[in-house]
Amino acid sequence: MQYTGVLQKMQSELGTPIQYYLVFENDFLNMNQVLNKELHINFIKFQCLNCGRDRTIYRQGFCKSCFYEIPTAGDWIMRPELSTAHLDKEDRDLAYEKKVQLQPHIVYLANSSNIKVGVTRKTQIPTRWIDQGAHEAIEIVEVPNRYLAGITEVALKDHIGDKTNWRKMLINDVKDENLAEWRQKLRAYIPEEVADYFIENNTETHLDFPVLQYPQKVSSLNLGKTPDFKGTLKGIKGQYLIFEDNTVFNVRGSEGYYVGLTIS
Template sequence: MVYTGVLTKMQTEFLEPIQYYLVFENDFIHINQLLNKTIDLKRVGHQCLSCGLDRPIYRQGFCKTCFFNKPLAGDWIMRPELSTAHLGIEDRDLEYEKNVQLKPHIVYLANSSNVKVGVTRKSQVPTRWIDQGAHEAIEIVEAPNRYLAGITEVALKDFVADKTNWRTMLKNDIKDEDLLEWRHRLKSHIPEEALPYFIENNTETHISFPVSQYPEKPKSLNLNKTQQYSGKLVGIKGQYLIFEDNTVFNVRANEGLVVDLSI
C-alpha cells in the first residue's frame, strides 16, 4: 500500500507508550502499527506549509519567501524573549502575534539527553516534551505571556542546558534525574518579574516511547540528499523514526517534503 502526502510533524497521543500518527490531506497512518515492518520512503516533491507552492523548503517547512515574511516564522518563535505583543508592538502581524504570545506559557525542565530548560504554550503540554523525546519533565513557571517565559528561559540557560543532544536521546544513553531538586535549585535564578508565577507544588511527568531497538550509532536520513530509503521500523521517539540499520529519520525536520510512503 502506498500513501502520498506532505510531511508535517507526527501527531501524538499521550498513552503508554506514546501513540504516533502521520496525517496527510486524505489519509492518516497509525505509525505504531508499522513497527517491525519494512517501510519505503521516497521524496516526490516539495510543498511549502504556508503558501502551498512547490518550492524548495528553506526552514521549518517553509519556502524562503514565507520563512522571511510570514508571522508563523518570526524570530520570536525560536527566541521567546523577543516577543513584543504584550507591548502592542508588531513584528510581522500583530493580531496573529497577540493570539499566540498573549496566552499562558510554561517554562519547563525536560530530560531527554540531559536536563534542559524550555518554553512552550500551556496548550502544548505534554506534546512538546513528547516531540523532544523526553522521558521525564516538569513545569516550573506558568507565565501569562510568551515574553515572561522567554526571559525566564534566558536567565536559566546559564545554569542548565537549553538544547537536546539528539544522538544521545536516540541511543537512550540517559539517566533519571530528580527534576524536583533541579526546580528548587533554579528558583533563585528566575527573574523577579516572573517569580510570582513559579510553580511550587507539582510532580514529574513520565513518558515511554515505542522502541524495541535503539540505534548504537544513529545515522540521519535526509531525503533531499537521499531521495529514497527502505528499512525495517524498530522504534519511534521524539519526532524520529528509528530503523534496524541505525538509520533515523526526523519527520519534523523534513516538513514540507511530499513523499510516497510504501508498506
Template sequence: MTYHGVLRKMETEFAKPVQYYLVFENDFINFNQLLNKTIQIEFVKHECLNCHLDKPIYRQGFCKSCFFDIPQAADWIMKPELSTAHLDQEDRDLEYEKKVQLKPHIVYLANSSNVKVGVTRKTQVPTRWIDQGAHEAIEIVEVPNRYLAGITEVALKDHVADKTNWRKMLKNDVDDENLVTWREKLKAFIPEEALDFYIETNTETEIEFPVLRYPIKPKSLNIEKQQRYQGVLKGIKGQYLIFEDDTVFNIRSNEGIVVNISVI
C-alpha cells in the first residue's frame, strides 16, 4: 500500500503508548500499526504549506517569500517574549496575533534529553511535550498571554536549559528527574509580573512512546538529498521515525515536502 501527500507534523493521541498519525489530504497513517514493518519513503517535490507552490522550503514548511510574510512564521513564534498583541500593536497581522497570543499559555519543564524550559499554549498540553520526545513534564506557570510566558521563559533560561539534544533523546539516554523539585527551585527566578500565576501544587505527566528499539548511533535521513529510503520501523518518538539501521527521520523538520510512503 502506498500513501501520497505533503508532510506535516504527526498528530498524536495521548495514550500508553502515544498514538501517532500522519495525516494527508485524503488519507492517514497510524504509524503504531507499522512497527516491525518495512517502509519506503520517496521524495516527490516541495509544496509550501502556505502558498502550496512547488518552491524550495526555507523554514517551518514555508517557502522563503511566505516565511518572511505570513504571521504564522513571525519572530514571536520562536521568541514569545517579542509578542505585542497585549499592547494592541501589530507585527504582521494583528487579528491573527490576538487570536494566538491572547490565550492562556503554559511555561513548563520537560525532560527529554535533559530538563528544559519551554512555552506552549495551554491547548497544546501535552501535545507539545510529546512532540519534543519528553518522557516527563510539569507546568510551572499558567499566564493569560504569550508575552508573560515569553519573559518568564527568558528569565528561567539562565538557570535551566532551553534546548533538547535530539541524539540523546532518541537514544533514550536520559535520567528521571524530580520535576516538582525543579519547579520549586525555579520559582525564585520567575519575573514579578508572572509570579501570581505560579502553580503551587501539581504533579509530573509521564509519557510512554511506542519504541521497540532505540538507535545506538542515530543518523538523520535527508530524504531530499537521498530521494528514496527503505527500512524497518522500530519506533516513534518526538516527531521522529526510528528505523532498524539507526536511521531516523524527523517529520516536523521535513514539513512541506511531498512524499510517497509505501508499506512493503
C-alpha cells in the first residue's frame, strides 16, 4: 500500500487501545493496522500548512514568514497567560483570538514521564493527553477563557513541572501517581480569581496506548537528515511512531513535511 501527503499530527480516538489515524488530503490510514508491518517513509518536499509552498518548515508546520504572521501561531498558543481577547485586545486577529480564547479551558495534571501541569481547550480533552503520551490524567479547574487557565498554570508551575521527558515516556519509564491527591495539594496555589472554578470530585482518566514493544533506548528519526527510512512499526504513543530498531519518529514534530509512505 502506498500513500503520499503532507504530515500533520495524528488524529486519535479514545479506546482500548487508543486508535490513531494519519490523515492526508484525499486519504487516511489507521496506524494501528500497520503494527508489526514494515513502513517505508520517504521525504519528498516541504509543504507549509498555511501557504502550501515548498518552503523550509520553521515551527509548528509553518514556514518562517507564516509563523510570524498568522493568528494560529501567536505567542499565546504556547503561553496562554499572554491571551488578551478577554480584554478586547488584538494580537494578530481579534476575531480568531476571541473564537479560540473565549471558550472553556481546562487546567489539568497529566502523568507521562512525570506529573506535569498543562492547559487545553475543553474540547481537546482527552486528545491533548493522548498527544502527550500520558497514561493517566485529571482535570483541576475549568475556566471560561484561556487567560485564566494560563495564569493558573503559571502559578502551579512553581510547585510542579510543566514539561514531559519524552525519552522516559517512550521507554515507558513511568510510575502511577494519585493525581487526585496531587490536585488537592496544589489547590492552595491556585490564583484567587480562579478558586471558584476548582473541580472537586472527578476521577483520573487512564489511557491505553497501542504498543507491542517499548524501546530500551531511543534514537530519534529526523527526516531532514535521514530522508529515507524503513522500519517495522512496534508501537504508537503520544505523537510518536516506535520502530523495532529503537528508532522513534515524532509525527507532530514533522508537520509540513510532504512524504511518501509504503507499507509492506
